[in-house]
Amino acid sequence: MLTGHFIASEQGQLFITQFGDITGDSAILCLPSITEEMNLARAVVAKQAQCFADENLPCFVLDYYGTGDSEGEFEQANTDIWLENIIAAGEFIQQQGVSNIILWGVRFGALLMLNHQKTLHQQLPITQQILWQPVTNGKLFLSQFLRIKQAKNMMSNSAEKTNWREHVLQGNDTEVAGYLLTKPMLQAIESLKISQEFQPLSSLHWFELSVKEPTPLTKRLSASWDETLASMHCFDCPRFWQVPEIFALPELEQLTLRAVCVK
Template identity: 30%
Template sequence: MSKAQPFFLASPQGKGQRFCIFHPADGIQRGRVLHIHPFAEEMNKSRRMAALQARAMAKIGFAVLQIDLFGCGDSSGDFGDASWQDWLDDLSAAAKWLATQGDEPLWLWGHRAGCLLACELLARIDEPTCNLLFWHPPAQGRVLLQQFLRLKLANGLLDGGGGTTMEALKTQLSSVGHVEIAGYALSSELAAGLEAASLNIPAQSRMRLTEAHCFEMSSQPSLEPAPALASALARWREQGLAIHHHPVTGPAFWQTSEIEDAPALLASTLATLTARQAEERSNL
């Protein structure tokens, strides 16, 4: 088994370095994968699952690059100084680096907010084709932002405070430029980027997209996606894009109090890549 290779990637904007882990493919390299982590504490809760999946992907022939975005993990910068544009710049640099490792099919593997970033990244990468792997994507970034802001409201109630509203938090973001939430300083720039993001593929990128797979977690999964996600996927199909929905039984490990695994998600994701490999080999 190939050993994971940690390294630092220089920021093209001169904003320090980004911590990366590269998992070389075992044996013949059949594909390349760029992992795009979720937002704030969801990233920390998901570290173990991302590592398990990356190693499993490498074992079946996929070279995987994981990157900590600006202000996250072991990368340079403070979370409170990060913007949505900074993160897209980081991912563009990561995709360029991964392009030096081969010309096999590229997969953008996004988790939660990482799925929204992947949609926008499609317009910025220099690849003839691309595939998507989405772990429990939100249909709209504003939903994630509201969930994050509610943590501040909930903490205020627990502390005996009252009167703070969602509108008051948004006013603070626009006037002060940031708000402290659950140990994270959220900047107005990052909040605006997240709020505007959606599960849409830019028109100029649609011809590049080969296929997309959406894995939706639930304790009792339905064969049908959640209503908001269903609308987004229907829109993709109307645009002629190939999108596959995969319901998976398991915990929402990115938000559980303790670190949890979701073996069914690991297996389903790996099965999708394996099936794609088999299809490509049969077409040779």
């Protein structure tokens, strides 16, 4: 079953896509990435969600306020609003009879959930966390995003060199790949970072993608983790969040499914 729901939030209606019927007490809530990454990854995320649903594990994919089919514009949103959206989505899922929520963060979605891990665990009955290639530093994420603007300028043969980050910080709202980036949004995203002291509060499955072994950064992050609580998985696959025309990764689907153990 594939169903769409509009749920109320303080800012406006949020859209959630439901894959599969609720037959037990567990469900997955997917927190996607944002901007172009969200669009490019959508097909692979949908296939994984359906894979979960086929194993009687319903999956709900959230469109944050100002993204996807939810109300609002990107420039009207901020990371605090998106945190409220996650909680609202989790409460909606609980109202459907679910008492165990597995959070699944994709790229920026993983960064958002880990930065607010304590609040989310206080507000929602989270039992597991799945991370697909987490963004570990919001400033680096935005730097990569702003390169799209720089590349577009170069393709138009513009001789003008602009520091787009400084341009936005000076209060100049700037369109990048169809998204209006504002100073408050830039500052909010740049403030997000996974601390070296991060410790998981529930069973955590971290997936390093497009690599055969963990990067030095993730090795440092995971060095102090309780191995009975957290696991690291590597899977060498295309960067579907950056590359168009990737619609399914069956091996990743099965690897992720096997990692999730519903009690």
